Amino acid sequence: MSEGDTITAVATPPGVGGIAVIRLSGPAAERIGRTIFRSAQGHPPPFATHRLYHGHIVSTVDGAVIDEVLVVLMRAPHSYTGEDVLEIHGHGGYLLPRRILAETIRAGARPAAPGEFTKRAFLNDRLDLSQAEAVADMIDARTERGLDLAQSQYRRQLAGEITALRDGIVDAIARLEADIEFAADDPDAPDAMSIPNRLQEIGREVNSLIASYREGRLYRQGVSLVIAGRTNVGKSSLLNRLLGEKRAIVAATPGTTRDFIEETVNIHDIPVRLTDTAGIRGATDAVEQEGIAMVWQRIDAADAVLLVLDGSESLTAADRQIVAELSGKTLIPLVNKADLPRILTPEALSDLLPNHRALWISAKNGTGIDELLQAVRRLFLSAEGDASTGMRITSLRHKLALEKASFFLCQATARAAGGGSPELAAADLQEALEALEEITGETADEMILERIFANFCVGK
Numbered sequence: 516m517s518e519g520d521t522i523t524a525v526a527t528p529p530g531v532g533g534i535a536v537i538r539l540s541g542p543a544a545e546r547i548g549r550t551i552f553r554s555a556q557g558h559p560p561p562f563a564t565h566r567l568y569h570g571h572i573v574s575t576v577d578g579a580v581i582d583e584v585l586v587v588l589m590r591a592p593h594s595y596t597g598e599d600v601l602e603i604h605g606h607g608g609y610l611l612p613r614r615i616l617a618e619t620i621r622a623g624a625r626p627a628a629p630g631e632f633t634k635r636a637f638l639n640d641r642l643d644l645s646q647a648e649a650v651a652d653m654i655d656a657r658t659e660r661g662l663d664l665a666q667s668q669y670r671r672q673l674a675g676e677i678t679a680l681r682d683g684i685v686d687a688i689a690r691l692e693a694d695i696e697f698a699a700d701d702p703d704a705p706d707a708m709s710i711p712n713r714l715q716e717i718g719r720e721v722n723s724l725i726a727s728y729r730e731g732r733l734y735r736q737g738v739s740l741v742i743a744g745r746t747n748v749g750k751s752s753l754l755n756r757l758l759g760e761k762r763a764i765v766a767a768t769p770g771t772t773r774d775f776i777e778e779t780v781n782i783h784d785i786p787v788r789l790t791d792t793a794g795i796r797g798a799t800d801a802v803e804q805e806g807i808a809m810v811w812q813r814i815d816a817a818d819a820v821l822l823v824l825d826g827s828e829s830l831t832a833a834d835r836q837i838v839a840e841l842s843g844k845t846l847i848p849l850v851n852k853a854d855l856p857r858i859l860t861p862e863a864l865s866d867l868l869p870n871h872r873a874l875w876i877s878a879k880n881g882t883g884i885d886e887l888l889q890a891v892r893r894l895f896l897s898a899e900g901d902a903s904t905g906m907r908i909t910s911l912r913h914k915l916a917l918e919k920a921s922f923f924l925c926q927a928t929a930r931a932a933g934g935g936s937p938e939l940a941a942a943d944l945q946e947a948l949e950a951l952e953e954i955t956g957e958t959a960d961e962m963i964l965e966r967i968f969a970n971f972c973v974g975k
């Protein structure tokens with residue numbers, strides 16, 4: 516199936532780079548190539564499929580040479596989208612790729628919407644929907660684990676599991692229908708007892724996929740941590756230590772950080788958005804007050820807070836006030852400056868945070884940082900989770916579809932086991948089947964497709 520028109524986009528990120536790729540997909544791809552490309556011999560090449568040609572993009576307005584390029588035509592159906600795809604490999608930069616793009620539009624192509632190439636690949640059966648989603652996840656992956664999960668989904672591991680579950684359900688439906696046709700006392704009737712067992716087994720597999728979402732989501736979307744505490748305790752030093760670079764200004768003057776600084780780090784394969792914030796104190800200066808107001812907004816939105824205290828000093832009223840205001844928030848309490856003589860006593864600490872065990876660290880020399888990374892990992896991953904390398908679902912859409920399937924499977928199992936109507940059990944199984952097919956896209960409607968592809972970048 517083809518959408519009819521021909522789409523065009525710059526497929527590489529804007530900015531300075533060696534090469535930029537402009538790609539077109541659709542029935543006019545070859546014609547547009549012939550219009551704007553001149554081979555080194557001065558005429559359009561034969562455009563044999565999957566062959567690179569060297570030449571120039573020339574303006575259709577005045578024949579001026581726009582860029583020296585390589586072009587390749589990949590004829591349908593052997594292309595990413597399943598349609599004719601033309602790729603123009605030109606010089607990178609801010610302006611040249613835009614000029615070539617403008618020429619392709621002048622020659623009759625339409626600017627592509629986000630993810631439209633991949634959407635066409637899906638509509639032309641080059642990819643199932645879970646694979647198309649995996650393409651976006653591969654591009655967005657921030658950690659090795661996140662990438663591994665996206666790639667296994669792209670290689671149809673999830674689609675394979677869904678197909679196996681579907682086959683099981685189709686088989687059960689067939690047997691229920693056979694059951695409907697045979698009278699109860701017919702000696703040739705299939706063994707109805709094994710249907711509930713089989714359905715229960717399928718239900719268990721569906722539920723274990725649902726359970727894998729908690730971690731799958733973590734590897735894909737990551738978590739946010741805010742570094743908070745009173746002034747001068749070493750929050751910015753901790754950010755720099757975790758990033759392994761001097762990103763935030765560190766100074767002995769309290770109130771050094773005023774704005775927040777956000778960076779992403781990889782902690783045991785979890786992409787963690789870390790925010791260093793202004794030290795909390797009763798500031799009188801308006802800029803600092805504004806900075807402190809933002810700290811609380813950031814804390815509200817974060818998954819957890821790295822609460823930093825200073826071990827080389829006694830607790831202050833500000834420490835106590837911050838802890839009081841953080842009640843209800845997930846905390847990892849850290850006592851910094853462990854390299855200095857310890858003034859903060861264990862009694863004072865357990866008095867302040869009776870339900871936590873604070874970790875002594877030194878942002879200055881690195882003491883306790885590995886333990887901190889472990890604590891972050893433990894906070895978000897179940898103890899056994901990291902050891903298993905099994906399949907994990909990473910998308911909320913997949914989880915919701917699996918939950919729907921699980922509900923109907925459960926209902927069908929109860930009917931089949933309790934001697935209920937086989938017609939109703941079969942109808943439940945049909946619903947479960949459709950829910951599973953939403954994942955691979957057989958039954959996904961246009962609204963779902965639109966939402967999925969809107970999250971892609973233009974050119975993919």
Ligand SMILES: Nc1nc2c(ncn2[C@@H]2O[C@H](COP(=O)(O)OP(=O)(O)OP(=O)(O)O)[C@@H](O)[C@H]2O)c(=O)[nH]1
Nearest residue numbers: 746747748749750751752766770771772794878879
């Ligand atoms: N000895 C020692 N000094 C530290 C450590 N961490 C930070 N410092 C010092 O403490 C002072 C404050 O450090 P910052 O990282 O700027 O503290 P902050 O919490 O970001 O301060 P504000 O931005 O003002 O709230 C600096 O002089 C740092 O060198 C540590 O682990 N050990």
Ligand SMILES: [Mg+2]
Nearest residue numbers: 750751771772
């Ligand atoms: Mg700071």
